[in-house]
Amino acid sequence: xxxxxxxxxxxxxxxxxxxxxxxxxxxxxxxxxxxxxxxxxxxxxxxxxxxxxxxxxxxxxxxxxxxxxxxxxxxxxxxxxxxxxxxxxxxxxxxxxxxxxxxxxxxxxxxxxxxxxxxxxxxxxxxxxxxxxxxxxxxxxxxxxxxxxxxxxxxxxxxxxxxxxxxxxxxxxxxxxxxxxxxxxxxxxxxxxxxxxxxxxxxxxxxxxxxxxxxxxxxxxxxxxxxxxxxxxxxxxxxxxxxxxxxxxxxxxxxxxxxxxxxxxxxxxxxxxxxxxxxxxxxxxxxxxxxxxxxxxxxxxxxxxxxxxxxxxxxxxxxx
Numbered sequence: 008x009x010x011x012x013x014x015x016x017x018x019x020x021x022x023x024x025x026x027x028x029x030x031x032x033x034x035x036x037x038x039x040x041x042x043x044x045x046x047x048x049x050x051x052x053x054x055x056x057x058x059x060x061x062x063x064x065x066x067x068x069x070x071x072x073x074x075x076x077x078x079x080x081x082x083x084x085x086x087x088x089x090x091x092x093x094x095x096x097x098x099x100x101x102x103x104x105x106x107x108x109x110x111x112x113x114x115x116x117x118x119x120x121x122x123x124x125x126x127x128x129x130x131x132x133x134x135x136x137x138x139x140x141x142x143x144x145x146x147x148x149x150x151x152x153x154x155x156x157x158x159x160x161x162x163x164x165x166x167x168x169x170x171x172x173x174x175x176x177x178x179x180x181x182x183x184x185x186x187x188x189x190x191x192x193x194x195x196x197x198x199x200x201x202x203x204x205x206x207x208x209x210x211x212x213x214x215x216x217x218x219x220x221x222x223x224x225x226x227x228x229x230x231x232x233x234x235x236x237x238x239x240x241x242x243x244x245x246x247x248x249x250x251x252x253x254x255x256x257x258x259x260x261x262x263x264x265x266x267x268x269x270x271x272x273x274x275x276x277x278x279x280x281x282x283x284x285x286x287x288x289x290x291x292x293x294x295x296x297x298x299x300x301x302x303x304x305x306x307x308x309x310x311x312x313x314x315x316x317x318x319x320x321x322x323x324x325x326x327x
Contacts, residue, residue, distance in 0.1 A: 021106060021133065021140055027054045028073045028081030030096040031062035032088030035112050038065040041087060041123050045110075046070060048127035052134050057081060075099030085130065087123075089113025090211075094164055094267040097289050101162040106140060108133055108292040117210060117306050120293045132294065139293050143207045144226060144247065145285030148264065153277035161266045164289050165208030167282055168265040169253045170200025170233065172273065178262060182230065183252040184245055187283050190252045198235035203251055203282045204228060207291075210307065212268075218242040220309075223299060228282075250283035 027049045035041065046056050046067045057073030058066040073081065076099045084100060086093040086109045093109040100107055109119030110126045120138075121129035132138055148161040161167065171178045179197045183190035204213035205228050206221040214220060218231035219242060226247040232240050245251055255262045255274065264271035264280060274280065303309035 021136060021138070024054060024083045024134060026079070026081040026083070027056045027130075028075075028084045029056065029058045029062070029066075030073075030075070030084060030086045030088075030092060031059050032092045032112060033061065035062075035087060038062060041110075041112070041126060042066045044127045045085065045087070045130060048130050052131070054083075081105065083133070084108070085110060085126075086119070087112055087126070089116050090118045091268065093118050095269070097164045098162070098267070098269075100289060101145060101285065102287045104287070104290065106133075106290040106292050115306055117302065118207070118291070120297060129294070133292055137294070139295060141223065141291045141293060142288035143223060143291050144205050144228070145287070145289050146203060146205055146228060147283050147285045148203075148266065148271070149281045149283075150264065150272065150274065150278055151281060152275075158278065159272060161264070161271055162285055163208070163267045164205065165211050165267045166202050166204040166213060167267075167271070167280075168200055168202050168212065168233075169274075169280060170263055170265065172261045172263045176261065177236070179256040181252075181254045181256055183254075184230075185249055187250040187281065190250060190281075194240070195256060196232055196235045196237055196240045198240075199233040201253060202229075202231040202233060203253075204231065208267075210303070213242075216242075219244065220303070226284075228284075247284045250281050252279060252281050254279040 042065055049056050057071040060072045063072050082105060084096055084105055084107050086096040096107055110121055111119035112123050146163040146167055148167045149157055150159045152158055177197050178200055180201055181195040182193040184193050185191045202213050202216055206223045206225045209221040209229060213229055213231050216231050216233050218229050227244050229242055229244050230251055231242040258276055262274040264274060304311050
C-alpha cells in the first residue's frame with residue numbers, strides 16, 4: 008500500500024497521506040542520520056517531505072521547507088524531539104484534523120510513540136494503518152477585558168497555568184466554575200498560581216504539583232492550585248461541559264498565562280481568563296502495544312516494585 012492509499016486504525020481513519028511535515032528539536036545530535044532514514048522511508052511510500060527551516064540543511068535533497076501555519080500544510084506531522092517538541096508542533100495543528108506522531112529523541116518522551124531508532128519503522132506502521140489514532144481533549148483559554156470583551160484566544164494540549172511573573176512571588180486568585188458565561192464562585196486563595204490541565208497533561212506539571220493522574224480518554228480537566236497558603240484548597244476535576252474562570256484579586260498583580268510550557272501573555276490589570284473545552288481534539292498517534300498505564304510504569308515508574316537486584320520490576324504480571 009502506498010502513502011496515497013487509505014489506511015485505518017482502531018481510533019478512526021488515517022490518510023490518505025501525501026505530504027509529511029517534520030518538526031525538529033533545535034539541538035538534535037546526529038540529525039542527518041535520523042532525518043535521512045525518516046525521509047527515505049516517506050519518499051519510498053510516495054510522500055513528499057517538508058522539514059522546518061532550522062533543520063532543513065540536515066535533510067536529504069528533495070525536501071522542502073515547512074513553516075507551521077504558513078503556506079501549504081502537511082496532512083501528517085512527525086515531531087522529532089521530546090514532549091516539548093510535540094507540544095510545539097501541536098500549536099499549529101489545533102482544529103486542522105492533522106495527525107501527529109511523536110518520535111522521542113530526548114529523555115522522557117511521555118507523549119511520543121517511538122524512539123529515534125524506530126522512526127522509519129513507526130512511519131511505515133502509520134502508513135499501513137497499524138496504529139491507534141487518539142482524539143485528545145484540548146483546552147481553549149480566552150483572555151477577556153473588564154467588560155467581557157475578547158482580547159486573545161489560546162489553545163493547549165497539556166495545560167494552561169496562571170501565575171506571577173518572577174521568582175517566588177505570591178498570587179491572590181479567585182476561581183469560578185460553571186457553564187460558560189454563568190460560572191459560580193468556588194473560592195479564592197493565595198499561592199504560586201493555578202494549573203488548568205487536560206487529561207493528557209495530568210502527568211506533567213499537574214502531577215508534580217500534587218494533582219491527580221487522569222486517563223487520557225476522559226472528558227474533563229483538572230484545577231490544581233500551586234503551593235496554596237492553606238490546607239483547605241486541594242485539586243479538583245471539572246467536567247468538559249463547564250468552564251473555569253481565573254481572576255487576580257490585586258491591582259497590578261503581574262499575572263502571566265503560560266500555555267503548554269511556553270509563554271502566553273502577561274495579563275493586564277483588568278484582564279481575566281476563561282478556560283473551557285477546546286474547539287476540537289488533537290489527533291495523537293500511538294501504537295497498540297503502548298498502553299497508558301504501561302507508559303506510566305516505564306517512564307515514571309508508577310506502581311513499579313523494587314526488584315531483587317535493587318532496580319525496578321516493570322513487568323506486566325498481575326501479582327499484587
